[in-house]
Amino acid sequence: MAVTMAAQRPQRDERCGDPPLDEDEGRQQQDSGGQAKEGRRTGPAGGGVTDRRGRPAAARSATGRRGSRPRSDGALADPGAAAGAVRQNRGVMFGILGTTRVIGADGGEVALGGPRRRALLALLLLDAGRLVTVERLIDGLYGEEPPAGVGNAVQSQVSRLRQVLPVPLEGHPAGYRLAVDPVDVDAHRFQRAAVRGRDALDAGEPAKAADLLREALGLWRGPALADVGDAPFAPAQAVRLEELRLSAVEDRVEAELALGGHRALVAELGELVTAYPLRERLRAQLMRALYGSGRQSEALEAFETARRALADTLGADPGPELAAVHLSVLRGDPELLPRPSARPGDVSRETSMDGAVRPESGMTGTGRHVSRETSAAPYAPAVTESLAPRHELPAPITSFIGREEELDRIDDQLAGGRLVTLIGPGGAGKTRLAVEAARRCPHDATFVELAGLTGGDELPQAVLGALGLREGGLRPGGPAGAGGPGAPGGPAPSAAVPDAVARITASLDGRPLLLVLDNCEHLVDEAARFAQRLLAGAPGVRVLATSREALGIAGEVLSPVPTLPVPPPGSAREQALASPAVRLFRERAAAVRPGFDPAADAATTAAVLRLCTALDGLPLAIELAAARLRALSVSEIADRLGAAPERPGDEGYPYSLGVRPDALFRLLSRGSRTAEPRQRSLRGVVDWSWELLPDDERAVLRRASVFAGTWTLAAAEAVCADPDPDGTADGAIAPEDVLDLVAALVDKSLVTVQQPDGSGGVRYRLLESIRAYGAERLAEAGETDALLRAHAAYFLDLALTADPWLRTAAQLDWLRLLSDDRDNFQAALHRCLDSGDVPTAMRLIAALSTYWLLRGVRYEGAGHARRVLAALGPHAPEGREEEYALCVMAVLSTLSGPEGFTEHVAAATVVVEDMSRLARRFPVLTLLWAPFAGVPEDGVDTLGALEDFLAGDDDPWFRALGHLGLGFQSWMVAADLELAERECTLSLAGFKRQGDRWGMITCLNVLADLADYRGEVRQAADLLGEALVMAEELDSALDMAELLCNRAAYSRQAGDLGTAAASCERAVELSRRAGAPETLAMAHLGLAETARLRGDLDTARALCAQALAECPVGWFSTNSTRSKVMVAMGRIAVAEGDPDTARTRIREAAAIDIVALQFPLAGSETAAAAAALALLEGDPHRAAVLLGAAEALRGGALKGPDAAASAEAARDALGEAAYAAATAAATGLPRDEAAALVTAYVRAR
Template structure:
């Protein structure tokens, strides 16, 4: 891809300037070039005079340096015109940043990275080539020894290398491995300490069908790192090496998927062998164009014993069918053989999210989710791969309704009950297939030289794919071994291998072979990992299970990885790297747990792990999401995470919570089954704010419900009260007001019995909020006032500030802006004293709203800018969305409709990112006002309909009614009298449920709040 238009100015090479007609303008003199480069590097920003003098003259500025600089600026203007302008703080490059090569490069590099992250590999490669094409040589090549040049050159070179590595990654994903090998060999030679390039070389060699060379490249990289840095390979390089061992290195399908097409297939294997007849049968069943008379969705069900390669076959076949299913390939593991199988509802939620459905729009019932799933696939060609299915009933809710789609299923049993399915039963490899697989892993020449011994080795492996891969990987890693040496090692364990062959437990022998060679600590960790119900776990879990330091636990875990008993996934986050068992290895580990660990030790390990999850979850949610009143953190933990781990988690708490979500949810359920009520409801309480914020409604309801049931079984009154409060405030049916108030009253009673005043306060506040949500403001004020009095007495400033700003919101509903401002002045003092940024942002937002409604738009604008700064500093995307809407009304509307529309678009982006349906509703309502003012009544009606649905989804009766009133007006203005009458009737039903004073204001129509 070529550059769309030549840059006017550049520093990615010698200094470059072009005139308006495209002529090259020489920039003479090193000082003038230094001035030019410094201004270009900060395009769009004013560079202070002092900084420019330092950059141009260094530590020996001339007398009258300011005048000398002015002279240089004048000369530069004579060459480049008005691209350089004066500024109160100094001087600036005032042109379009995209006319400067360094800024265009950085923009394109970011766009390429984003395309790569979203799976658009071909587009990413093209964009990154354009970015790299802007480089004309070393950056700042002719600027000389200016003080700023060295650090800037280093930074730009790092950005160039990152973009280059991203471009190589994109080409790898597009299937260009063979062509990349020469380039990567040259780059690795030039940059021997850049591990990402080494990892890409290893992957490229393997994907090009050269696994032995890939392993040698890894060995070279490991030696260089040890010799030069005394360091071990990074997780990314290690992951590339492990992929070679597992054969998971085949090229991805060429070309990008269609926009919005989800592709979640695991990697296929480079050395896929045998199963030709099965592949043909799958392609025949699924690969043809949909027949006009076809009545049933095409299904292939692959059955076979563990270790037969069912998943490998399914994934490899699916990769070969991507052209037939261009609208996506969805993969899900049901883990029927594990302790916690995944149900259809959870898989449907994940599939719906991948297909673009917002979390708040996903139905609760499995049947409703299945119906929505079928509807979304009705006009698409999508392949669905379901791995490790237990029964036909597991599959039925996940079947599409359209014959343009297809389903590929693996199971350990024959699923004969799937109507019209093609059923394939896998057996062991033939001797010839086994030798072919060994040859691909080890090298055909090496196997051919010892063909007879290789046949013996294949027989010893029981002709089972996984066992053959393990033996082959050991040989590939040890080029000095002969095949006979490997066969002799297996003869030494002939008894176990014979049992596996004759007893049908071929994989168990391979696991035992590796397990028995472990150190004692590694064997103990191996069996303790079987304590966990989660299928995936992070590295720090090993330290908690062992009750050991992070470093020693990581060394022990690495031993398991080296023995291929544990597989790392999602590498690259150090302490937060995740791992998993193969299901068969997990079963072996559970056997060892039962045989070698006492029940008391297993329970103690579980308690340590649960306490670690609890402490880390609190650390992640505390700064942003957790409240101050109910958190009960006084109990001593059985294992406390060390500071370095806490720092790693809190560096990006939202990312950590996303990564660990399924594990935390599994931990809540495991604590419940173990009868550990305090830990169960502590974990549920800690993770619930995140689950609700990110619209993981099923998970939130699941953890809170199971924790409530556990607390009741254990007679844990405080746990019951906290869970009742959490359920009714965040994830219960928001339309069931009576049930919500009943449960919250029960929570209040329990808190009073326990003499838990903070609990009583939040229970009262929660009851008040339910009344407020339904327009019962008199009841809400009474309950809020009681809760406020208790919060003040307890010294809970954050809680008091929150209640005061809600009381102010009620005053605004009644049109009493002056009274609201009085309350907010007190709220502001309490919020600042609480040191809770999110509460402070809420109070500032409400204060800005009150100033605007009092007619003081200037004060409103100032306060809202402060609120936005606080929200952004704390990463509160939801708060940003609410504040931006209010800023539009205070500063831009109606004077600047275009700017208002732009700001509302930003607000909606933040609301969607935060999955805040209430904020989305306010953005849609404000956008409708803009549309209506521009006489786009149809657009306004559409937006208001969406807004009403958003408000309805969170149970906000007042705002839903207000949106419906405005919708009726928009429909009438657009000439649809019948629709307007229907909408107004719907609004009237809601309005009649509110108090008279609120009803009067609602009937008067929209008041832009």
């Protein structure tokens, strides 16, 4: 049966121009009787016979035997290996013999995305239906040196591939499996048909062999794995498949020779030998075809040509097969002559370049006409050009860093749309990204630079030139840009060609093409009109544009180009060095200073991170900064730019007022001499955008430069509008105008949009280069002072508005809002103090104090408060007394003691005591003052005062606070368990009604202590867990650290030292983040106690010394911590057998807490430590008495491993009765007498 062939042009893929894998043509053919009968389906090139499901007819041989399954390594696996393949992909076909393709059951092609995703699919298809390990995927996709995080990268690519595939991609513990039958993959169908063809040839069935081999070869659409050749696995697999294809071609020629097709094969074999001169079998077949055609002399000449080629290239003689044919030709062997054709018409048919038989029409399976002279050679030069895409793109001269996600996104966007615009600020790398994206495109791509054009009429001419168009149409092989405006031989810019767009569309004639239009922003209207008309008239064209502003036409897909990611604060060193911004700096720096390495030392690494962060990761700015390394060190560059240190210093929060504009533009001004003038300096880049703006947009842009970090539309409306927009000034900007003006700046990539996590509104930001440029323009306009005042006024009002809401259920929303503006608050404080506006700075510190407390970042106001106090002196301004006292507390929060500020502390004390410690305008003052000042000496009277307050105050938040104060003092001072629990429970209920998480956390912490005291450790842990959840919601580092220290103490009592150590280590991190030395001391004390219990006394001693140095002096709340440190050091001395040191340390602890009688619970720990000392000195009776005193101070039985060990030792030495009598003698003592007993003992020597 003859193989039918469609002469029509097959449907092309919109992106790559290849014909689909399966083409159903002639589905209903009319027979001679007029009845419709089902036609046979052909393979993708038209030459392979398939069944309804697209399988080759050869898949079912005459014997019914199915072929063995081909493996990706070239071997043929057991056919049962894929028997379990999931058959959910019925009708879905896959191709890798050409570009990587998937044809769905509906006949449409699946858009696969970028080359990395195509490579992953191709690698899985090579082992279709079988498990491919993760290790093999990594090796195949990334090679021997995969990047960091490659496992996540593979997982991400698998996830993206799953989203587009119409068949299952299964995940297994060891890897992934594409659940398809190999018969649905063209490479496997090819190998099966090729094997059957050779079997038929060996069995003496040349006609059957020829059919099978034509079907096999008809599956090839171009070079195997053509679009994934850069993947490490692809070259070897492509070579393997190509070798199998050539072997199949040779077998098919052998079958045609056996059928007597000598004469028809001569031309094809001539081209094959030219393409593959070292394949002796082809040369032998050419000699046989020539001899069988009556051309003996030419056959002998063909042998001489082969002999010379082998000798010149390999230094070898012809092999046995070629030599034997040569001898047969010389002898005139009749076996070489054609035999009668086995089938009529076999000899007269032509064979095409892929080995498939073609009808006399001369049309290939791709619909192209191929002459007899060029049809035979597979991938001959004329055909290769049509298979391999031609990229007329600028050749890169530097490496391309990062942008993997952006490239994948652009691939997807181009697969689904025809106009994609890369938008982003100047210097972000849009052009380079567009070129790299176009380079990945599987069809032709042409680049057109528009920056040098001055008018819209030049744009079509630039495109004509880039396409190499002449009067006759497209000039084959024309270089990019040749014949363009102003180019030699090209039209002058003013020489308009009539209807140039029509010429372009007509010349393309459906040709698939990606047209890159670079730098459209200054011709945005003209570019939009051109793109719209081009896309309407040339359906095979896609446009990839770069612009700082969208073209704004229907169908446009925007692809934002952000700056390169910079390492987030606190990143690990390895992670920071691997960030794209740092990698770019490293590579460009090494080009001008060979051997430069940002990882050389900590100082260099820190400077590089500062620099990249200060430059926002803007690629052009980073490259310009790197160029300065010829004359400066990286630290000098960062210092000159004013890049802020990464960590906070004495001044608190590590914000930056921005780089210095003069230094920024002066330093970053020496770019490449061959670059466009606007790309040679950072100022030139921003100038280009500024000149395109109307006056009102310029005004908003320069005024927005006063913002630090991000800002809201409300802030812009308040700050950037004219103060009197209804006045007579022309062009005044009203608040309601700001929205449209900001939106216009966003559209032009001068303002970036950010949306914080969990927030419903957007925020805006200026890149540092644009902010610095705007600040210069603001100064030129004489608006700087007025805008800074407006900025400070807005943010003071915001902080004052937020303060009462921070004590309600809405506190999380308001905390998030204030956190988003941390940079602006710090900038306002800094500027107010620089300009001498001390009153505004003082009010802003007070307004932010609640926020700083709840977030656990009290240090943020310390440096500014110190400057306020220095300006005011030790005198509270009239009417601003609470604000003054809060400034004093802000300073004290970061000091180890009040030295140097005693006069300010005295003035603040007067303020707070005059209001009975209840600050009404700023209640946070009450919360901050209590742990600093403690309770008055007449503690009992204080309890009564709190009860009187609760009886008369109606404010629900203050009542909850009063109950908390009463409960806390009842527990810590009076050790009244019942009263403390009742009051804390009432306080917790009150704070819950208000929604104040800080209050609830504090209550739960005290209630956990009470539960632990009763021995209910599980309940204590649950209460702490509830408090920790709320502290995490508040993102309060300070509260989380304190709670973790308490949890560690419970774990030590239970003997779980591992959990105790982990909790304290986390508390250390949080305390440092909070800038809270007293909490840091608690965490280090917890680690010291854990080390002591483990027997590591050296580590314990060092940690105690560190905790003592960190613990502030003069704070009421830190007395307990200092006492506990002394006790721990005393116990270390006891363990070392040093009674003198132990007595000294325990005596110091007693002087802190027992004399003052303010911490009886801490005093009980001192008494228990004194008991351990008595045992060391050989006095078990004294030890038993001291343990009884400890119980008296605590108000109950002692707990923990230390007390248990001391009690056991004393009991063993005295006996049970004597021990009980000794402890009973002190257990019933009043607290003051128990304290005196302990003090007398430790002071005895």
